[in-house]
Amino acid sequence: MEKRWVEHSIQDLETVNLLSEELNIDEILAQMLVARGIKTFEQAKLFFRPSLDDLHDPFLMNGMEEAVSRIQRAIKNQEHILIYGDYDVDGTTSVALTYSFFKDLYPHLTYYIPDRYVEGYGISTQGIDYAAHHGISLIIALDCGIKSIDKVEYAKEKGIDFIICDHHLPGDEIPDAIAVLDPKRKDCNYPYKELSGCGLGFKLIQAFASRNDIPQEKVLKYLDLVVVSIASDIVPITGENRILAHYGLKKLNSEPCNGLKALIELSGKADDFTITDIVFSIGPRINAAGRIDDAKQAVKLLIASSTQLAEDAGFIINLKNSERKEFDNNITEQALNMILNSPEMEKRKSTVVYHETWHKGVIGIVASRLTEKYYRPTIVLTQSNGHIAGSARSVLGYDLYEALCECSDLLEQFGGHKYAAGLTMKPENLPAFIHKFEEVVSATITDDMLMQVIEAEKCIDLKDITPKFFRILKQFAPFGPQNMAPVFISRNVYSYGYGSIVGNNHLKMSVRQKDSQVFDCIAFGHGDFLEQINRGIPFDICYTIEENVWKDKRSIQLNIKGIKTY
Structure with a gap:
């Protein structure tokens, strides 16, 4: 599935330059700090040097x-x-x-x-x-x-x-x-x-x-x-x-x-x-x-x-976790087959799938997997105590809870937030609900929302990835919501040597750009690009930078999130 690459833009370049000088760091890193709301030396100190003394009373x-x-x-x-x-x-x-x-x-x-x-x-x-x-x-x-x-x-x-x-x-x-x-x-x-x-x-x-x-x-x-x-x-x-x-x-x-x-x-x-x-x-x-x-x-x-x-x-x-995985895998496979075998379902802007025997404990996980696959608002339903119960997941920017509000006349209960929700309904309301939910989603979702987004910090040259840059980058961790692991874009890179397929369609390769050093890369699920990158033509990559450890040897590795060929 094609993904949009969106690069952050920073307007406050004066603050970026000042922070770069005060901290003696690359402007790229300074821009990343400003994007996280860190604009002063003191704020940067608290960010890079967390202290238990700063816990609130x-x-x-x-x-x-x-x-x-x-x-x-x-x-x-x-x-x-x-x-x-x-x-x-x-x-x-x-x-x-x-x-x-x-x-x-x-x-x-x-x-x-x-x-x-x-x-x-x-x-x-x-x-x-x-x-x-x-x-x-x-x-x-x-x-x-x-x-x-x-x-x-x-x-x-x-x-x-x-x-x-x-x-x-x-x-x-x-x-x-x-x-x-x-x-x-x-x-x-x-x-x-x-x-x-x-x-x-x-x-x-x-x-x-x-x-x-x-x-x-x-x-x-x-x-x-x-x-x-x-x-x-x-x-x-x-x-x-x-x-x-x-x-x-x-x-x-x-x-x-x-x-x-x-x-x-x-x-x-x-x-x-x-x-x-x-x-x-x-x-x-x-x-x-x-x-x-x-x-x-x-x-x-x-x-x-x-x-x-x-x-x-x-x-x-x-x-219990092994049981959960088995339920999860089986139900996901069944749900995917339902969609693949229904041309009408494949064309929809929403996914609603139901089977009375599915395990209620894993339908939220399955909803997430289907959302990843088809990237549209998704609801997975099963039977529970005489009702139909379900878990819903959304895509970036689309308010799932508001969509369910529009269908509330067909629901017994529902609750949650913009991106995840739970719901129950009477069995006889299921056909009408599927129709109405698709109607609501189709009228309110935009084409951009239906294309998965990769949010990147900045477009950089591979030569910017120096040992000092990476040492400071690691100090941005721990990563998570509102401080995600930084994703970068580099354009016009070339495969160095020949790439290969490892595991389940994963692409392993090395890349360089102009006179940069060579970086090892792993691109999970991108094996389909092997033939193109091995032709020696330039391509763009977006990636995170990580440390690979093999037999006590540490090296910088690029974890590729997306590839675009010319």
Whole structure:
């Protein structure tokens, strides 16, 4: 599929030149900083040298005083406390962090993860009933609860207090809990708004430790869990998240908790874990527990007190991940065949596929894969509890949630945001929904939105990639939303020697430009270009720059994202 290459343009060249001089760096690198909102020497220092001293005071968050006081009272009065969290990576790491910290201090503690299929997302009536049955009087909810108005009221009727730690956007009404920690509240002046759910759990234990003279090391030991949540929940890696991610990766690569160490060993990658490695290796394994079976298995792994317990729990979770992959691959193949065998579906500007036997736990993953393949708004549906339930994914620039609003008369429930959503409908509404969704998308999507975009920092010459340039470039990490791994464009490059096909249609080659040095390249999925690049004709490339390690030898490698021939 052809992709558009879009190069960033920087208007403020005066700031770029000034920053280049002050930092003694290439203007290309200075332009990248300005594109990230970094315009002064001090801002650059904070960016390149993250410091734990720059973490914000947790008591700046609305409700933190009340939250800490209520936990202190619970401990003093020997109350039973329940740590409650969502079933995804952010929720399970949140629970593991908060439970582990308080369990070291206090024995009357337990945790609860709702069943994805029985209870659904967020705080459930069943969870509150569980708490009441076990004599629990305080629930600390993490990564959920900001819209649970009725559930908090239900808990109060049973004599149970709530502390809510959520990072999702609140509704018009805030639950009447003892404390509601959410930086996105309109009345919250906390300086950073983009914490993950586990990041909020970290701020809670940071505040509690500060108030109770607990050494900082007792809090920082959980930064490996925080970085796993930041990476997996795809929150911006800016500001406070950048600091937490930076030090979290250090902890993950040097002294991870038993559970994460087991997952690292199962991944087969020995060291130098990055945000990308977490997203593709650790996150899916943790998520698999809740997708296929019970997310409590993930918490059990992450709080494991010994290597043996962690290895046992990790073995089970790895099996669940293998099951998840099998479901994922089979359903994706079936869905692709549905589209390929239907000329009408291939011509549409949206994709809606349904099969009553598909596993609900993986349809979101399948929707993402179909979106990558056909690059158009996509919904994958299956049968669930007498209804049809689905996951939806969108393309850059297209508001999926607004499209679903236009079809709301045919839906029982739907929710989500611009690029991802969930929905349910009555089975008899499916044909009308498919028709109306395609009608809405066709009327509101542009041709540009239907072509995948590669966003590039700048067009550069290969000779610009010097050892100093690459050394500084590496310091832009950790990469993630709002600080993505930089993509560059270089034009009129030539293949040096002959390229070859490796693996599943991957192109391996070396390139040079004019009098530049030769760079080794890997272009995943670009084997179809082999014949053209071997003709000796010039071509353009867009790519990221990475370090390749082979038998302890390190070299710069270009990871090709796109090729354009003349």
